[in-house]
Amino acid sequence: xxxxxxxxxxxxxxxxxxxxxxxxxxxxxxxxxxxxxxxxxxxxxxxxxxxxxxxxxxxxxxxxxxxxxxxxxxxxxxxxxxxxxxxxxxxxxxxxxxxxxxxxxxxxxxxxxxxxxxxxxxxxxxxxxxxxxxxxxxxxxxxxxxxxxxxxxxxxxxxxxxxxxxxxxxxxxxxxxxxxxxxxxxxxxxxxxxxxxxxxxxxxxxxxxxxxxxxxxxxxxxxxxxxxxxxxxxxxxxxxxxxxxxxxxxxxxxxxxxxxxxxxxxxxxxxxxxxxxxxxxxxxxxxxxxxxxxxxxxxxxxxxxxxxxxxxxxxxxxxxxxxxxxxxxxxxxxxxxxxxxxxxxxxxxxxxxxxxxxxxxxxxxxxxxxxxxxxxxxxxxxxxxxxxxxxxxxxxxxxxxxxxxxxxxxxxxxxxx
Numbered sequence: 133x134x135x136x137x138x139x140x141x142x143x144x145x146x147x148x149x150x151x152x153x154x155x156x157x158x159x160x161x162x163x164x165x166x167x168x169x170x171x172x173x174x175x176x177x178x179x180x181x182x183x184x185x186x187x188x189x190x191x192x193x194x195x196x197x198x199x200x201x202x203x204x205x206x207x208x209x210x211x212x213x214x215x216x217x218x219x220x221x222x223x224x225x226x227x228x229x230x231x232x233x234x235x236x237x238x239x240x241x242x243x244x245x246x247x248x249x250x251x252x253x254x255x256x257x258x259x260x261x262x263x264x265x266x267x268x269x270x271x272x273x274x275x276x277x278x279x280x281x282x283x284x285x286x287x288x289x290x291x292x293x294x295x296x297x298x299x300x301x302x303x304x305x306x307x308x309x310x311x312x313x314x315x316x317x318x319x320x321x322x323x324x325x326x327x328x329x330x331x332x333x334x335x336x337x338x339x340x341x342x343x344x345x346x347x348x349x350x351x352x353x354x355x356x357x358x359x360x361x362x363x364x365x366x367x368x369x370x371x372x373x374x375x376x377x378x379x380x381x382x383x384x385x386x387x388x389x390x391x392x393x394x395x396x397x398x399x400x401x402x403x404x405x406x407x408x409x410x411x412x413x414x415x416x417x418x419x420x421x422x423x424x425x426x427x428x429x430x431x432x433x434x435x436x437x438x439x440x441x442x443x444x445x446x447x448x449x450x451x452x453x454x455x456x457x458x459x460x461x462x463x464x465x466x467x468x469x470x471x472x473x474x475x476x477x478x479x480x481x482x483x484x485x486x487x488x489x490x491x492x493x494x495x496x497x498x499x500x501x502x503x504x505x506x507x508x509x510x511x512x513x514x515x516x517x518x519x520x521x522x523x524x525x526x527x528x529x530x531x532x533x534x535x536x537x538x539x540x541x542x543x544x545x546x547x548x549x
Contacts, residue, residue, distance in 0.1 A: 152353040155271050156549060158344055159264045163548070165345030166263060172256040179249040186245035189238045190231055197412075198224040206417055217417070225412030225422075232427070234404035240396035247389040251382055257546060258378040263343075265543040268358075269536060270340040275354050276532045277333035283524045284326040290517055291318045318514055359531040361538045363475050370468050377464060378546040383457035390450040397443040403431035468544065471537045478534035485530055489523035496520050 163169050204221040207214055231238060295315035302312055341348045366372075374380060410424045432439060496516040 151349060151351075152355070153348060155268065155355055155358050158271050158340060159267050159549065161344040161346065162263060162267050163260055166343060169256075169260065169263065172252070172259050176249065176252040176256060179245075179252040183242070183245040183249050186238075186242045190242070193229045195227045196225075197227060198222075204416070219417060221416045223412050223414040223416075225410055227410040228408065230407045232405045232407055235399040235402045237396050237399035237404070240392045240399065244389045244392040244396065247385050247392070251385045251389070254378055254382045254385065257548075258382065260548050261378065261543050261546050264548045265539050267340065267343055268539045268542075270336050270343065271354070272358055272532060272535050272539075273336040274333060274340065275356055275359055276528050277329055277336060278354060279356070279528050280329045280525060281326065281333060283521065283528070284322065284329045287517070287521050288319065288322040288326055291315065291322045294513065294517075295319050314514065318517075359528075359535050361535050363472075363538045363541065365472050365475075369472060370465055373468050373541065373545050374461065374464060376545040379460060380457065380464070383453060383460060387450065387453045387457065390446065390453050394443070394446040394450050397439070397446040400439050400442070401432065403429065405429050464544065468541065471541055474537045475534055478530050478537065481530040482527065482534065485523055485527040489520065489527060492516065492519040492523050 200220075200222040202220055203218055206217050206219060206221075208217075209215075295312065295318075298311040298315045302309065337348050337352075406428045408424065408426055408428055410422075412422045414420055414422060496513075496519070499513050499516045502512075
């Protein structure tokens with residue numbers, strides 16, 4: 133019986149322990165359930181279908197045709213005169229057309245269509261990295277606010293203890309009414325700040341739940357060490373990030389695609405050479421077969437400027453893509469440099485906040501003892517308590533800001549995990 137009681141107690145303890153939600157689990161579930169991720173996956177299939185359609189232009193085009201005329205007038209000469217007769221008529225046949233040569237116009241369009249599929253895959257990867265970055269920020273915000281709640285709760289307990297102590301000293305005639313009133317005011321302010329921290333945590337949890345597509349439990353545990361990320365920069369940090377950037381890869385593919393479309397548009401000026409063949413069964417008074425095998429040459433002489441306009445449009449599209457890539461490189465260089473500088477600044481801020489927190493705690497311990505002995509005022513005690521609180525919250529904020537900067541660099545490199 134004792135063994136059974138111990139087992140039941142163990143299960144009870146385990147059930148009371150909160151489940152840990154990892155950052156990677158949050159990212160995986162979001163990528164799996166987010167509707168936009170599914171939309172990008174469908175666009176890949178759509179672009180593949182477009183490639184299949186473009187490739188079909190180089191395959192034989194086979195058509196079955198049939199025609200039936202209930203009434204048809206036939207004209208035929210008899211003794212130098214033309215006579216007419218009305219009768220039914222029909223024909224059925226098969227036509228085949230095969231492209232032989234069009235100066236690579238079709239093959240270039242096929243290659244451009246293949247790049248559309250590559251661009252769709254890169255776009256999906258970029259969106260996944262962006263979505264992962266968003267999930268990281270929400271998860272890390274939950275960690276920060278959960279830590280802030282603990283700090284605020286501890287601060288509230290301290291303020292309540294001060295208030296209780298001040299009331300006791302007031303009854304002994306050692307303190308004034310101003311002491312108790314000021315500590316009571318500090319208690320109310322601490323409660324308000326705690327409520328704000330809980331609200332911010334609940335908002336972040338709710339947003340992350342929507343991204344993941346499932347409800348996050350109230351007593352969920354989080355990975356607190358996600359705020360302790362490190363980043364080591366080198367002289368080639370900017371260039372390394374640019375080489376891995378997904379958006380620049382998309383621009384490269386777009387430039388190559390527009391170059392192919394420009395060449396294809398120029399090739400359309402030269403026409404095409406096609407092989408044709410047909411077989412028809414015809415009934416027009418008499419029943420007979422017709423056969424055709426030949427080669428057709430089509431050379432566009434005048435199309436109202438349509439072909440020239442298409443060529444110029446493709447050339448402009450190529451130039452625009454190149455300029456857009458150059459502009460993106462400039463923007464990325466500026467952003468990466470600023471992010472690296474921010475990370476170094478946050479490292480210094482974290483070190484300063486740690487030193488400030490240590491000093492503030494020591495000062496608070498001294499003033500707490502002096503206040504009991506009547507050697508310091510409630511203002512000094514509250515100021516010391518505020519310094520500890522500000523240092524703790526400032527340290528959390530610095531860790532969070534640094535982590536967000538590192539997450540942004542991870543996104544610019546196309547990292548999902």
